[in-house]
Amino acid sequence: MTRVLLIHPPVSKPGEPPAGVARLCGALHQNGISCTAVDANLEGVHFLLGLPVRSDDAWTLNASRSVGRKIHELRSGSAFKSIGHYNRIVNDLNRLLSVHGGKTGYALGLVDLTHPVLSPLRSRDLIRCAENPENDAFYEYYSSVLLPAIVKQEPDVVGISVNFLSQALSSFALVGLIRKRMPGLPVVLGGGLITSWMRNPAWKNPFTGLVDVCVAGPGEPYFLSRFGIDTAEGSAAPLYAGMENLPYLSPGFVLPYDASSGCWWRQCRFCPEPAEGNPYRPVPDLRVLSDLALLKKKTNPSLVHFLDNALAPSLLESLAESPPGAPWYGYVRFTEHLLDQDFCVRLRKSGCNMLKLGLESGDQGVLDKMGKGIRIGAASRILRNLEKSLIPTYVYLLFGTPYELEAEALKTMTFAANHASGIGFLNAAIFNMPITSLEAAGLSTRLFFDGDLSLYADFEHPAGWDRRKVRNFIDKTFRRHPAIAPILARTPKFFTSNHAPFFCMDRKNRISA
Ligand code: SF4
Numbered sequence: 001m002t003r004v005l006l007i008h009p010p011v012s013k014p015g016e017p018p019a020g021v022a023r024l025c026g027a028l029h030q031n032g033i034s035c036t037a038v039d040a041n042l043e044g045v046h047f048l049l050g051l052p053v054r055s056d057d058a059w060t061l062n063a064s065r066s067v068g069r070k071i072h073e074l075r076s077g078s079a080f081k082s083i084g085h086y087n088r089i090v091n092d093l094n095r096l097l098s099v100h101g102g103k104t105g106y107a108l109g110l111v112d113l114t115h116p117v118l119s120p121l122r123s124r125d126l127i128r129c130a131e132n133p134e135n136d137a138f139y140e141y142y143s144s145v146l147l148p149a150i151v152k153q154e155p156d157v158v159g160i161s162v163n164f165l166s167q168a169l170s171s172f173a174l175v176g177l178i179r180k181r182m183p184g185l186p187v188v189l190g191g192g193l194i195t196s197w198m199r200n201p202a203w204k205n206p207f208t209g210l211v212d213v214c215v216a217g218p219g220e221p222y223f224l225s226r227f228g229i230d231t232a233e234g235s236a237a238p239l240y241a242g243m244e245n246l247p248y249l250s251p252g253f254v255l256p257y258d259a260s261s262g263c264w265w266r267q268c269r270f271c272p273e274p275a276e277g278n279p280y281r282p283v284p285d286l287r288v289l290s291d292l293a294l295l296k297k298k299t300n301p302s303l304v305h306f307l308d309n310a311l312a313p314s315l316l317e318s319l320a321e322s323p324p325g326a327p328w329y330g331y332v333r334f335t336e337h338l339l340d341q342d343f344c345v346r347l348r349k350s351g352c353n354m355l356k357l358g359l360e361s362g363d364q365g366v367l368d369k370m371g372k373g374i375r376i377g378a379a380s381r382i383l384r385n386l387e388k389s390l391i392p393t394y395v396y397l398l399f400g401t402p403y404e405l406e407a408e409a410l411k412t413m414t415f416a417a418n419h420a421s422g423i424g425f426l427n428a429a430i431f432n433m434p435i436t437s438l439e440a441a442g443l444s445t446r447l448f449f450d451g452d453l454s455l456y457a458d459f460e461h462p463a464g465w466d467r468r469k470v471r472n473f474i475d476k477t478f479r480r481h482p483a484i485a486p487i488l489a490r491t492p493k494f495f496t497s498n499h500a501p502f503f504c505m506d507r508k509n510r511i512s513a
Helices: 019-030 040-049 058-065 067-076 083-103 123-131 139-153 165-181 192-199 220-226 272-276 285-299 313-321 341-349 364-370 376-388 406-418 467-478 485-489
Strands: 004-008 035-039 157-161 187-190 254-257 303-306 328-332 352-360 393-399 425-430 445-447 456-459
Touching: 004 019, 004 040, 004 139, 019 035, 019 157, 019 220, 019 254, 035 040, 035 139, 040 067, 040 083, 040 139, 040 165, 058 067, 058 083, 067 083, 123 165, 139 165, 157 165, 157 220, 165 187, 165 192, 187 192, 187 220, 192 272, 254 285, 285 313, 313 341, 341 376, 352 364, 352 376, 364 406, 376 393, 376 406, 393 406, 393 467, 406 467, 425 467, 425 485
Parallel strands: 004 035, 004 157, 157 187, 254 303, 303 328, 328 352, 352 393, 393 425
Antiparallel strands: 445 456
């Protein structure tokens, strides 16, 4: 009998295990509370991919005949020999999932689940999912595999970790199913998405009576106190017991690790982190190194994925000094450390396989108004340093902020084009205003949906640079730029930055197109 059963529901990228669940598992085990984690996302995706497909469509039939080989190629690494080959594989798997999802009326893919009517941003729709779980895209998996496993485990409590909107609809279907089949079993909801909802000052729990408790922030304090233990949170290494052998769709075991929660910078005016008031809580650097040494022994990772919003410069120093013994990647800020070419080379030698950098804009005025704390000249030198140090970059750009007009967007495009050789992969996004942000208060905003759980709003741009114009600019001008189009073409579909490092393995000085 397990006391706590933690479930990571579908749908999120099935390339690596869920870090939040593993962290909570580690804390519970350390305190003598038996805990089992189930990656229902991974199980559910494999379940659907293993079902027979009836279709007249040649693409679907071909994809279904070779599904085992495609999964094997992703897991062995042979899928990553070129981006064209990789895209064909993930497109085929995505296609199969969409066919299975379509049978239930859902738009399902490798990384997303939506419904033409039900919105994850409307509590009444989520409650409908709970009331009618048999309509869910994962119902067959839930009822034939997951539910029997829960019954067998006889847990005292079930925790469901909901981190992304793509998980919300199926999470509530699962809640409804548990309620129907095991009415006495307490259900706790937590995770990043639940936290964001609860940090909205307008939050009034609409799930009372359906869910026993909703938890904001780390789940450790809640679960430990439930069992009468008063322990400081974050005192245990994450526990990936058995997950290292699960069939994640990546070559080898990717070890996710968060060396902090919150953000050490916390000044970007467009970002939900400061808006939600999430405190910055770093794990001490020495503790990070010892956790990684322990986890390396237990899981033999092919790649370490740092989940931090931004790795602290002191931790980068520590990693350069004491390499974790496996390739690693994560988000960093354009800090002065990276202006030091020797330091970049040391990072590369420590196993740094890719750095993700949020540049957002190529215009100094926009960066200043955003509170990004980036000097554009320094960003330019850093990208060149990283290129010389053979560290590939994944650069994030944000168009359509209230501080930007087309002239500034063009400057961003020119900056990206001029640094194309130092940009491995690229993400160009349209700005969504967090409804709780400081900026939202000064602008005329409207919700994208009539959802009581909406986190972002559209806004009236002060100078008319609205979403339609921004989207047009990105599609017709930015994406077609001859220096930028090849970067976008080699950026992996669906798994994006999670799979980009596998295109950088064993390549000494270039990223393949
Ligand atoms: S660095 Fe990133 S996480 Fe931190 S405040 Fe800025 S955008 Fe947010």
